Amino acid sequence: MIKYGTAEVNELGHLQIGGVDTMDLVEQFGTPLYVYDVGLIRERARGFKTTFENLGVTAQVAYASKAFSAIGMIQLVAQEGLSLDVVSGGELYTAIKAEFPTEKIHFHGNNKSKEELLMAIQYNIGCVVVDNFYELELLQSLCVEMNHTMKILLRVTPGIEAHTHDYILTGKEDSKFGFDLNNGQAEEALTVALNSSHLHVLGLHCHIGSQIFETIGFVLAAEKLIKKLADWKNQFNFEAKVLNLGGGFGIRYTNEDTPLEPEEYVAEIIQKVQTGVEQYQLTMPEIWIEPGRSLVGDAGITLYKTGSSKTIPEVRKYLAIDGGMSDNIRPALYDAKYEAVLANRVNDPVEETVSVAGKCCESGDMLIWDLPLPKAKEEDILAVFCTGAYGYSMANNYNRIPRPPVVFVENGEAYLIIKRESYEDIVKLDLPLSVSVKQ
Numbered sequence: 001m002i003k004y005g006t007a008e009v010n011e012l013g014h015l016q017i018g019g020v021d022t023m024d025l026v027e028q029f030g031t032p033l034y035v036y037d038v039g040l041i042r043e044r045a046r047g048f049k050t051t052f053e054n055l056g057v058t059a060q061v062a063y064a065s066k067a068f069s070a071i072g073m074i075q076l077v078a079q080e081g082l083s084l085d086v087v088s089g090g091e092l093y094t095a096i097k098a099e100f101p102t103e104k105i106h107f108h109g110n111n112k113s114k115e116e117l118l119m120a121i122q123y124n125i126g127c128v129v130v131d132n133f134y135e136l137e138l139l140q141s142l143c144v145e146m147n148h149t150m151k152i153l154l155r156v157t158p159g160i161e162a163h164t165h166d167y168i169l170t171g172k173e174d175s176k177f178g179f180d181l182n183n184g185q186a187e188e189a190l191t192v193a194l195n196s197s198h199l200h201v202l203g204l205h206c207h208i209g210s211q212i213f214e215t216i217g218f219v220l221a222a223e224k225l226i227k228k229l230a231d232w233k234n235q236f237n238f239e240a241k242v243l244n245l246g247g248g249f250g251i252r253y254t255n256e257d258t259p260l261e262p263e264e265y266v267a268e269i270i271q272k273v274q275t276g277v278e279q280y281q282l283t284m285p286e287i288w289i290e291p292g293r294s295l296v297g298d299a300g301i302t303l304y305k306t307g308s309s310k311t312i313p314e315v316r317k318y319l320a321i322d323g324g325m326s327d328n329i330r331p332a333l334y335d336a337k338y339e340a341v342l343a344n345r346v347n348d349p350v351e352e353t354v355s356v357a358g359k360c361c362e363s364g365d366m367l368i369w370d371l372p373l374p375k376a377k378e379e380d381i382l383a384v385f386c387t388g389a390y391g392y393s394m395a396n397n398y399n400r401i402p403r404p405p406v407v408f409v410e411n412g413e414a415y416l417i418i419k420r421e422s423y424e425d426i427v428k429l430d431l432p433l434s435v436s437v438k439q
């Protein structure tokens with residue numbers, strides 16, 4: 001078992017997290033169940049923050065709430081003094097309900113609606129990350145209407161795509177997001193923004209990818225952006241106050257993954273920015289980052305009950321659990337890999353290899369292929385690790401399966417932060433056939 005946060009095996013041979021026996025969690029809250037190790041989230045948040053502090057760099061660490069958004073989670077982010085990145089009216093609304101300080105909210109998205117931008121203005125959020133020309137115009141006109149000045153970052157695509165160990169230098173990026181840094185679009189956007197009466201440009205933003213294990217992609221992006229800022233100082237007399245390098249820091253889902261400590265990513269990025277700033281005689285900008293997965297990913301596990309199994313001699317054994325792509329769509333969506341153990345018998349010897357199947361009516365609903373396990377009986381508890389990011393946030397009601405609850409555990413205590421959906425919840429938005437259609 002990979003060591004995840006406070007996860008350990010107790011004297012009963014049960015998986016225990018945050019000082020709470022997972023069997024007690026199952027008894028109290030049922031399965032499937034998402035469990036978050038709050039101590040680990042705090043540790044990760046502090047890791048990023050103190051790195052910047054130790055380097056003496058003014059920074060904002062904004063939690064990318066798309067990874068997992070819920071009122072309780074956002075309140076935890078506030079407790080840790082982070083900023084917040086939202087990408088929709090729904091994520092913004094959640095932050096407002098959590099009473100998150102609005103000046104620390106940054107609003108992303110490639111097609112923010114008029115209503116969403118109005119919400120951003122009404123709640124006086126800290127910054128809108130403007131993605132395209134349409135948004136620049138729309139935001140300016142709404143700000144005029146509302147007599148509001150909005151701080152903005154311009155999202156640019158620097159022509160670097162990073163993913164896990166690969167990074168690609170593309171020159172021109174084929175992406176739906178942002179202004180191209182290489183073909184003059186970014187300059188055009190800056191000109192529009194600088195001439196807008198109600199927009200105040202803080203600087204640039206880029207996000208080069210996800211689950212990144214190397215610093216090289218970030219370093220190249222920082223280098224390109226700093227060079228661009230140097231050009232803009234000469235060309236437009238514009239000096240950026242903020243440089244936002246996005247999220248994407250990788251985590252260990254399986255033993256094949258080799259992430260760096262957050263401190264290592266940050267230190268290298270800062271070094272590159274400082275070198276560039278000195279070289280081009282710029283003012284050191286504030287550095288903002290937006291980690292999502294690396295704050296909550298390995299802090300989450302999902303507990304399932306095992307059920308039916310099917311053995312195909314000389315092919316494989318399928319072991320089904322009481323959830324699947326409705327609570328974790330990542331394996332079906334991008335072939336994501338996970339580790340798992342039997343949480344009620346962690347120390348039992350491995351006896352067989354099974355493939356863990358979800359219960360959705362879809363052959364692609366497989367959670368883990370070829371997992372070594374003790375011989376599973378009915379109603380064993382399977383704990384799948386590292387489901388804290390893009391698990392609940394991508395959960396859905398396929399097959400009208402209710403979404404599981406979310407429990408936070410810390411210092412021997414467990415408390416619900418999202419309730420289990422009921423069948424009643426599943427049908428609550430449905431309306432019966434209208435009288436005219438019935439006849």
Ligand SMILES: Cc1ncc(COP(=O)(O)O)c(C=O)c1O
Pocket residue numbers: 064067085108207209210211246247248249290291292293294389
């Ligand atoms: C703009 C932006 N920032 C931050 C993130 C968070 O990425 P991660 O969860 O990989 O850290 C994403 C993820 O898609 C993103 O698109």
